[in-house]
Amino acid sequence: MSDNIVLCGVGGQGTVLASQLLAAAAMARGLPVKTAETIGMAQRGGSVFSHVRIGDGAASPLIGCGRADLIIAFEPAEAVRQLAYLRAGGTVVVSSRPIIPVSATIGGPAYDLEAIMAYLQGYVENPIVVDADAAAADLGSEKCLNVVLLGAAVRTGALSLAVDDIRAAIRMRLPERFHELNLRALEWAPVTACA
Amino acid sequence: MxxxxxxxxxxxxxxxxxxxxxxxxxxxxxxxxxxxxxxxxxxxxxxxxxxxxxxxxxxxxxxxxxxxxxxxxxxxxxxxxxxxxxxxxxxxxxxxxxxxxxxxxxxxxxxxxxxxxxxxxxxxxxxxxxxxxxxxxxxxxxxxxxxxxxxxxxxxxxxxxxxxxxxxxxxxxxxxxxxxxxxxxxxxxxxxxxxxxxxxxxxxxxxxxxxxxxxxxDELSSYTRNFIMPEGPSAPRVGIATHGISTMYVEESLAADTCPRLLRVATPFPFPEDLALEFLSGLDEILCVEELDPVIERALLQICGKHGLDVRIRGKLTGDIAPAGENTVASVGAALAAFLGTAPPARVGPNALRLPVRPPVPCVGCPHRASFYAVKKAMGVRKTVYCGDIGCYTLGNARPLDMVDTCLCMGAGITVAQGIFHVEPDTACFAFVGDSTFFASGITGVINAFYNQADLTLIVLDNSTTAMTGHQPHPGTGRTMMGATVEKVSIEAILRAIGLAVVETVDPLDHAHAVETVRRVADEPGVKAIIFRSPCVILAKPQATSHVDGDSCIGCKRCILEIGCPALFLEDGKARIDSSLCTGCTLCEQLCPVGAISGGERL
Structure with a gap:
C-alpha cells in the first residue's frame, strides 16, 4: 500500500502546511512518509509543488512521472502543469479559483480558465472541483483553502488516510486558536467518491 | 531515541x-x-x-x-x-x-x-x-x-x-x-x-x-556508507555507480532480480579506490548516474587507466546522462533503460495546452516594487543602467518593472555599476542592494567606488530583514541568533563614515516624495545614497486593503500595467483588486489618475 500525492499551487497558498498535515496524519497511523518541498525563490508567487509519499516502497522523496495517485491543486492552471505526474486512473482535486499570473495581466499569454478546466476534464475522469469562493464565504476566511482541499481529497477515498486522521493532525500541528476554523474547513467540501 | x-x-x-x-x-x-x-x-x-x-x-x-x-x-x-x-x-x-x-x-x-x-x-x-x-x-x-x-x-x-x-x-x-x-x-x-x-x-x-x-x-574503502550492492541473479555484466539522491532514483527504477551491481559513493573525495576496483572486477561496462559534475565517472576512468582495466565507463562524458540540471526519477529511469536495453518507462507527453508562465514576482505590497517604480519614474528616458544584486529584489527584473539590468553575485551590483561608469561616464549608474547584502559584501564595494571617484547612485532597499531566505536577522536588525537584543548597525552611519555627502532615507511608498528624492540625488556628483526603508510585508502583515470604485475607474489600466501587482486585474474593462491578496500598500492608489482606488493604509 502506498499513496503518492502531488500538491501544487502558487507560492504563498499553503501547500507546504497541507503536505505537513498529510505527513503528520500518516505518521500517527504508523506509516512511513517522505516529502519533498519547494522552498526558496519560487515561494514568491511562483509555481510550487510538494510531493508526499506515504507507505512502504518509497525510496525517493520525488514521485516519478505517471506515478501519482492524487493531485491536490490549489489553482487550476497549476493542476494542469502537474498532470504528467498523474498515473492512469488517478484522482485530481482542484480549487476552482484561478490566480492570474502577472505575466498574463500585463499582456503576456492569456489565462484562459475555460480552456484550462476543459483540458482538465478531458484528461481526468471526474476531477473534483472545489468552489474556493463559496468555501471562503461560508467559512469566513481565505486562509484555510488548504484544509478544505485536504478534506475533499481524503473523502475521495483515494488515500489510505481518513478524515479523522487529518482532524488529529490539525489538532497536533496547528496552534489551538486555528483549530475551530480548520476543523470546519476540513468538513466543508461535499463527500465525493472517486470513480 | x-x-x-x-x-x-x-x-x-x-x-x-x-x-x-x-x-x-x-x-x-x-x-x-x-x-x-x-x-x-x-x-x-x-x-x-x-x-x-x-x-x-x-x-x-x-x-x-x-x-x-x-x-x-x-x-x-x-x-x-x-x-x-x-x-x-x-x-x-x-x-x-x-x-x-x-x-x-x-x-x-x-x-x-x-x-x-x-x-x-x-x-x-x-x-x-x-x-x-x-x-x-x-x-x-x-x-x-x-x-x-x-x-x-x-x-x-x-x-x-x-x-x-x-x-x-x-x-x-x-x-x-x-x-x-x-x-x-x-x-x-x-x-x-x-x-x-x-x-x-x-x-x-x-x-x-x-x-x-x-x-x-584506503580507509574509506571500508567505510560502510561506501558500498557495493551485489547484482541480482539475472543481471547483465554491467554496473551502476551513483551517489546522493540519485541513488534513490536508481532504486525506484530497477527491479531486484535484474538489478546490476551497484556502487554507491558517499565520500567522492578521497575516492575509495580499493572498493571501486572490487566493483569493477568482472564487469564490461559501467553507467555513472551523477547529478552535477561527473566526479565518480572521472575517478573510475582514472582507476581504469591506472590499473589497465578494460571497462567502458559511461555517464556524462559519453552523453548518457545530461551534463547539467537536476536528475529526476524520470530522467534516471530513462537513462537506465537505455543503458540496460530495457523498455523505457512510459513517457507522458507535454501538456497539449499552453499555460501562462508563472515565474516568481515581488509579493503583493512589497516595498521594493515601490522603490523600483520610483526610480523608474524619476529617471524617465534618461540614459541609465540599473545594477541589481542577490535577494528578493532581483525579482525587480520582472516585467513591467524591468528594473534589473545586471545581477552577478552578492554585493556585485555596486562594483559592476562602478565598472560601467568608468566606461560610460555619461550613463546614470544605479546600484540596488538589500540591507542584508549591504552588510554581507556591499560595504567594501561602496568604499571602492567612493575612493576611486566613481559617480553612481546607491539605492539601499532596507526592509530590515533577510527576506528571500525566510527573514533572518542581520546586523541592522539589532537581534542575534542567541536571542539577544543588541545595538543596531546603522547603514546611514556607515555610508557617512565612508565619506558620502548625500545619504537620504525615504519611505518608498510615499511615491511623490520618493520620485522627487531620486531626481534630486541622482544629479549630485560622486557616490550618493538613498535608503528606501519600509518593512517586509510578510513580516509587517498589514490589515488594510484597497478597493477600486468601479464608477470612478476609467479603465486606463495604468495601475495594472505600470507596477505588476499580483492583486490587480482587469474585469469588464475596469481595474479590480483581489481583496484576499491586497495588503493596502497604497502604491496603486497614488498612481491612479482619477483617484478611483482607496482604502489602503501606508505602513
Whole structure:
C-alpha cells in the first residue's frame, strides 16, 4: 500500500502546511512518509509543488512521472502543469479559483480558465472541483483553502488516510486558536467518491 | 531515541547537536538556511550560534573555535562556499583541533541559485574529505561521522547535501537530548609553528595532506556508507555507480532480480579506490548516474587507466546522462533503460495546452516594487543602467518593472555599476542592494567606488530583514541568533563614515516624495545614497486593503500595467483588486489618475 500525492499551487497558498498535515496524519497511523518541498525563490508567487509519499516502497522523496495517485491543486492552471505526474486512473482535486499570473495581466499569454478546466476534464475522469469562493464565504476566511482541499481529497477515498486522521493532525500541528476554523474547513467540501 | 518527522536540514542540525557541536556560524542561503535555524531552535543553551555577516566571517569564526578545541559547524549554500573559499583553502593546510564540519547545500537545477557548481569538485580542489548523503536519515548519521573524522585527522571536512535532501522530509530516529555528546573544548594552545601560515609551513603541510588523503582513500574503502550492492541473479555484466539522491532514483527504477551491481559513493573525495576496483572486477561496462559534475565517472576512468582495466565507463562524458540540471526519477529511469536495453518507462507527453508562465514576482505590497517604480519614474528616458544584486529584489527584473539590468553575485551590483561608469561616464549608474547584502559584501564595494571617484547612485532597499531566505536577522536588525537584543548597525552611519555627502532615507511608498528624492540625488556628483526603508510585508502583515470604485475607474489600466501587482486585474474593462491578496500598500492608489482606488493604509 502506498499513496503518492502531488500538491501544487502558487507560492504563498499553503501547500507546504497541507503536505505537513498529510505527513503528520500518516505518521500517527504508523506509516512511513517522505516529502519533498519547494522552498526558496519560487515561494514568491511562483509555481510550487510538494510531493508526499506515504507507505512502504518509497525510496525517493520525488514521485516519478505517471506515478501519482492524487493531485491536490490549489489553482487550476497549476493542476494542469502537474498532470504528467498523474498515473492512469488517478484522482485530481482542484480549487476552482484561478490566480492570474502577472505575466498574463500585463499582456503576456492569456489565462484562459475555460480552456484550462476543459483540458482538465478531458484528461481526468471526474476531477473534483472545489468552489474556493463559496468555501471562503461560508467559512469566513481565505486562509484555510488548504484544509478544505485536504478534506475533499481524503473523502475521495483515494488515500489510505481518513478524515479523522487529518482532524488529529490539525489538532497536533496547528496552534489551538486555528483549530475551530480548520476543523470546519476540513468538513466543508461535499463527500465525493472517486470513480 | 525517538522518532521525528524532520526536514533534511533539521536532521543535519540535530545530527550536529548530537555530535556535541559547540559553535555554529553561517550565512543564509537556499537550500541551506534551516540547518542553522534548527540548531538555534533546539539549542540546549550550551551552543554558540550566529548568523555571520557573510560566509567568510562564518568560516573564520568556526576555524577559531575549532583551533580552541571546540566542535564547530559552518552552514552555507554552494555559492556561499565561494565567499568562504579564501579562509577554507588556507585552513585545509593549517588544520584544526576540534572537529570542524563545513555544511554546504548544493542546488541542482538550479532552483534558487546563480550556479550549478558541485561541491564535490570543490572538495577535490581544496583537498578536503567530503561526505555526500543519500537520504534524510543518512544525513543525520553522516554528519556525526563527519565530526569524528574531522577530529581524528585534525582537518576541516565538508558535508554536502542537495536540495532534495535539505528540503526533503522523512520520519527518522534521532537521539534524545540527554544522550547528545558533550564536548569540552580544551582551549587554544599557543604554537606559532602550527597556527601561523607561512610558505615553509604550507610546503610541509601540503606533502602531509597528500599522504593523508592517499591513506584516507584506503580507509574509506571500508567505510560502510561506501558500498557495493551485489547484482541480482539475472543481471547483465554491467554496473551502476551513483551517489546522493540519485541513488534513490536508481532504486525506484530497477527491479531486484535484474538489478546490476551497484556502487554507491558517499565520500567522492578521497575516492575509495580499493572498493571501486572490487566493483569493477568482472564487469564490461559501467553507467555513472551523477547529478552535477561527473566526479565518480572521472575517478573510475582514472582507476581504469591506472590499473589497465578494460571497462567502458559511461555517464556524462559519453552523453548518457545530461551534463547539467537536476536528475529526476524520470530522467534516471530513462537513462537506465537505455543503458540496460530495457523498455523505457512510459513517457507522458507535454501538456497539449499552453499555460501562462508563472515565474516568481515581488509579493503583493512589497516595498521594493515601490522603490523600483520610483526610480523608474524619476529617471524617465534618461540614459541609465540599473545594477541589481542577490535577494528578493532581483525579482525587480520582472516585467513591467524591468528594473534589473545586471545581477552577478552578492554585493556585485555596486562594483559592476562602478565598472560601467568608468566606461560610460555619461550613463546614470544605479546600484540596488538589500540591507542584508549591504552588510554581507556591499560595504567594501561602496568604499571602492567612493575612493576611486566613481559617480553612481546607491539605492539601499532596507526592509530590515533577510527576506528571500525566510527573514533572518542581520546586523541592522539589532537581534542575534542567541536571542539577544543588541545595538543596531546603522547603514546611514556607515555610508557617512565612508565619506558620502548625500545619504537620504525615504519611505518608498510615499511615491511623490520618493520620485522627487531620486531626481534630486541622482544629479549630485560622486557616490550618493538613498535608503528606501519600509518593512517586509510578510513580516509587517498589514490589515488594510484597497478597493477600486468601479464608477470612478476609467479603465486606463495604468495601475495594472505600470507596477505588476499580483492583486490587480482587469474585469469588464475596469481595474479590480483581489481583496484576499491586497495588503493596502497604497502604491496603486497614488498612481491612479482619477483617484478611483482607496482604502489602503501606508505602513
Amino acid at each position: 525517538h522518532e521525528e518527522f524532520l526536514m533534511g536540514n533539521e536532521a543535519i542540525a540535530l545530527g550536529a547537536l548530537a555530535a556535541g557541536v559547540n559553535v555554529v556560524a553561517g550565512y543564509p542561503g537556499t537550500p541551506s538556511t534551516e540547518v542553522l535555524e534548527a540548531v538555534a531552535k533546539r539549542n540546549p543553551g550550551t551552543v554558540y550560534v550566529e548568523w555571520s555577516v557573510n560566509e567568510k566571517a562564518a568560516m573564520e569564526v568556526a576555524a577559531g573555535a575549532a583551533y580552541a578545541g571546540a566542535r564547530a559547524l559552518v552552514t552555507c549554500k554552494q555559492v556561499g562556499l565561494n565567499v568562504a573559499s579564501d579562509p577554507l583553502m588556507s585552513l585545509a593546510y593549517i588544520g584544526v583541533r576540534g572537529g570542524m564540519v563545513v555544511m554546504v547545500a548544493d542546488d541542482p537545477g538550479p532552483i534558487s541559485s546563480q550556479t550549478e557548481q558541485d561541491t564535490r569538485t570543490f572538495a577535490q580542489f581544496a583537498k578536503l574529505p567530503i561526505f555526500d548523503p543519500s537520504s534524510v536519515a543518512e544525513a543525520y548519521e553522516m554528519i556525526q561521522e563527519a565530526f569524528d573524522l574531522s577530529e581524528r585527522i585534525g582537518s576541516p571536512v565538508i558535508f554536502r547535501a542537495t536540495t532534495r535532501i535539505d528540503h526533503g522530509y522523512e520520519a527518522i530516529t534521532v537521539a534524545d537530548g540527554a544522550d547528545w555528546r558533550r564536548t569540552e573544548p580544551t582551549g587554544f594552545a599557543r604554537d606559532s609553528s602550527r597556527w601561523v601560515i607561512f610558505p615553509r609551513l604550507s610546503r610541509a603541510n601540503h606533502a602531509k595532506i597528500e599522504a593523508r588523503n592517499a591513506r584516507l582513500s
